[in-house]
Amino acid sequence: xxxxxxxxxxxxxxxxxxxxxxxxxxxxxxxxxxxxxxxxxxxxxxxxxxxxxxxxxxxxxxxxxxxxxxxxxxxxxxxxxxxxxxxxxxxxxxxxxxxxxxxxxxxxxxxxxxxxxxxxxxxxxxxxxxxxxxxxxxxxxxxxxxxxxxxxxxxxxxxxxxxxxxxxxxxxxxxxxxxxxxxxxxxxxxxxxxxxxxxxxxxxxxxxxxxxxxxxxxxxxxxxxxxxxxxxxxxxxxxxxxxxxxxxxxxxxxxxxxxxxxxxxxxxxxxxxxxxxxxxxxxxxxxxxxxxxxxxxxxxxxxxxxxxxxxxxxxxxxxxxxxxxxxxxxxxxxxxxxxxxxxxxxxxxxxxxxxxxxxxxxxxxxxxxxxxxxxxxxxxxxxxxxxxxxxxxxxxxxxxxxxxxxxxxxxxxxxxxxxxxxxxxxxxxxxxxxxxxxxxxxxxxxxxxxxxxxxxxxxxxxxxxxxxxxxxxxxxxxxxx
Amino acid sequence: xxxxxxxxxxxxxxxxxxxxxxxxxxxxxxxxxxxxxxxxxxxxxxxxxxxxxxxxxxxxxxxxxxxxxxxxxxxxxxxxxxxxxxxxxxxxxxx
Numbered sequence: 174x175x176x177x178x179x180x181x182x183x184x185x186x187x188x189x190x191x192x193x194x195x196x197x198x199x200x201x202x203x204x205x206x207x208x209x210x211x212x213x214x215x216x217x218x219x220x221x222x223x224x225x226x227x228x229x230x231x232x233x234x235x236x237x238x239x240x241x242x243x244x245x246x247x248x249x250x251x252x253x254x255x256x257x258x259x260x261x262x263x264x265x266x267x268x269x270x271x272x273x274x275x276x277x278x279x280x281x282x283x284x285x286x287x288x289x290x291x292x293x294x295x296x297x298x299x300x301x302x303x304x305x306x307x308x309x310x311x312x313x314x315x316x317x318x319x320x321x322x323x324x325x326x327x328x329x330x331x332x333x334x335x336x337x338x339x340x341x342x343x344x345x346x347x348x349x350x351x352x353x354x355x356x357x358x359x360x361x362x363x364x365x366x367x368x369x370x371x372x373x374x375x376x377x378x379x380x381x382x383x384x385x386x387x388x389x390x391x392x393x394x395x396x397x398x399x400x401x402x403x404x405x406x407x408x409x410x411x412x413x414x415x416x417x418x419x420x421x422x423x424x425x426x427x428x429x430x431x432x433x434x435x436x437x438x439x440x441x442x443x444x445x446x447x448x449x450x451x452x453x454x455x456x457x458x459x460x461x462x463x464x465x466x467x468x469x470x471x472x473x474x475x476x477x478x479x480x481x482x483x484x485x486x487x488x489x490x491x492x493x494x495x496x497x498x499x500x501x502x503x504x505x506x507x508x509x510x511x512x513x514x515x516x517x518x519x520x521x522x523x524x525x526x527x528x529x530x531x532x533x534x535x536x537x538x539x540x541x542x543x544x545x546x547x548x549x550x551x552x553x554x555x556x557x558x559x560x561x562x563x564x565x566x567x568x569x570x571x572x573x574x575x576x577x578x579x580x581x582x583x584x585x586x587x588x589x590x591x592x593x594x595x596x597x598x599x600x601x602x603x604x605x606x607x608x609x610x611x612x613x614x615x616x617x618x619x620x621x622x623x624x625x626x627x628x629x630x631x632x633x634x635x636x637x638x639x640x641x642x643x644x645x646x647x648x649x650x651x652x653x654x
Numbered sequence: 655x656x657x658x659x660x661x662x663x664x665x666x667x668x669x670x671x672x673x674x675x676x677x678x679x680x681x682x683x684x685x686x687x688x689x690x691x692x693x694x695x696x697x698x699x700x701x702x703x704x705x706x707x708x709x710x711x712x713x714x715x716x717x718x719x720x721x722x723x724x725x726x727x728x729x730x731x732x733x734x735x736x737x738x739x740x741x742x743x744x745x746x747x748x749x
Contacts, residue, residue, distance in 0.1 A: 269724035405710040471693045482668060489669070491737050493728035503740045504669070512671035520670060520680065525687045527668040538691055544699035551701045581683050582690045 174385030195222035210287035239282030244334035247288040250369035259303035262514030272369020274397040289324030316572040319349030332651025336384035344591025346381035347603035351567035351616020354646025362598030363408035366401035372484040374477035416627030422455035427560030429463040443607025473592040475542040482526025567603040567616030605644035
């Protein structure tokens with residue numbers, strides 16, 4: 174994986190023009206067998222690259238993301254460019270406005286290589302629910318890239334983009350980053366504007382960066398957290414890049430045993446080693462408890478499915494989206510459009526969401542889950558009185574083989590370690606920390622208090638420096654400079 | 655066990671075709687998901703009241719809306735600048 178600094182150095186020193194570099198990434202994406210992209214965007218990419226080359230010719234310097242080839246997840250609106258959410262429902266949908274985060278990134282001069290493949294409507298953790306086929310893991314294509322930001326993670330780790338902008342509702346940036354050997358970050362809820370991010374579960378969704386290094390993720394995060402009065406949940410964030418000192422001296426890193434139960438030996442060993450690395454770097458390891466961990470999964474699925482059933486109610490085939498041949502009544506037309514337009518996982522979640530919101534059941538499921546959410550938040554806040562960060566595996570296992578048949582609930586268990594951060598709205602990062610016996614990447618997760626995104630990323634940065642980035646994905650795929 | 659009547663009612667509420675939801679695999683999946691969701695029933699919620707946070711409000715200003723043509727561009731069926739619902743037959747839905 175190339176870093177932003179490496180790419181910009183080459184452009185600034187005229188070893189390669191931005192246009193030539195962009196063509197390399199576009200060609201690699203076109204030849205890609207990972208299925209990382211749904212839509213390639215050569216026109217936009219080359220126009221942006223041309224603008225960068227004119228700046229270089231005029232002797233001007235580059236802004237932090239200028240000229241950098243990026244992948245944007247296909248649930249983030251890009252005006253004039255297909256935004257399908259990997260669904261038949263939106264397979265022809267072209268937004269007429271940009272997501273605010275994309276406006277900011279585009280305004281920085283980033284070069285859009287294409288729209289990243291994903292699980293349909295961001296519902297999934299393998300990348301296999303996409304209408305357009307699953308994305309393969311660049312480290313070993315027999316395995317999944319993870320989801321739902323499968324294309325983004327695969328593009329970065331497979332040298333088809335330098336960094337990417339995904340979305341994370343229950344782990345959808347962190348999990349594929351962990352599976353593919355990249356760095357992925359879910360910011361504090363409200364750090365980045367959600368305007369233009371196709372809604373899945375609005376109280377959980379956050380746009381988040383994926384990159385080949387913690388520095389790159391920090392640079393992308395700083396680019397996309399600019400003020401947006403169009404999202405009333407948006408709070409912004411103090412820039413994180415200046416907070417990357419690389420020092421964790423005196424930092425209290427909490428370990429909660431609940432996250433380490435029944436881990437495969439390779440994952441347990443990698444995490445144990447990572448703890449030693451941080452301790453040797455000056456961090457203090459603190460034992461903490463999080464007894465509500467197992468409750469987080471059903472809680473997350475109740476609330477996110479309830480919100481999804483409401484958010485996806487807008488897809489009726491009338492104003493946009495797939496429209497079935499007309500039924501006898503409007504209701505029939507809408508039902509057919511939705512049944513034809515949505516895949517199985519989306520329908521499962523809509524039905525679950527509808528079930529838990531039904532009159533007579535609401536207090537048992539949705540009402541109870543809302544109260545438990547408050548309790549989980551309070552428990553995490555209390556836990557953060559004893560430590561500055563919580564260290565966990567990102568996923569309690571490594572990537573699964575493509576096509577492995579699992580019951581839905583079994584698949585959901587992949588999200589065990591990631592959903593607590595979404596439930597509480599706190600920041601969390603995944604960095605690679607080892608390989609399993611099949612050579613597949615293992616992810617280490619660090620979670621912190623709300624709006625302490627800089628602290629979380631700095632600890633990840635310190636870890637990356639201490640290990641010299643040894644566990645970041647290295648493949649022969651994609652662009653080679 | 656989710657009854658036939660319940661699943662058809664769910665389909666109606668979720669605006670999905672009845673043929674879809676009565677398929678055995680989707681029904682089995684839903685039952686296992688409901689069982690999974692039901693595991694929270696026995697868990698004690700210690701906090702039940704949310705700390706009130708002030709709602710962030712926009713200024714109460716009238717601003718131009720989106721361009722009509724842009725809004726219509728993704729609709730499968732339009733007519734004279736309008737979205738088109740069922741063009742014939744009854745519009746009334748009797749659940």
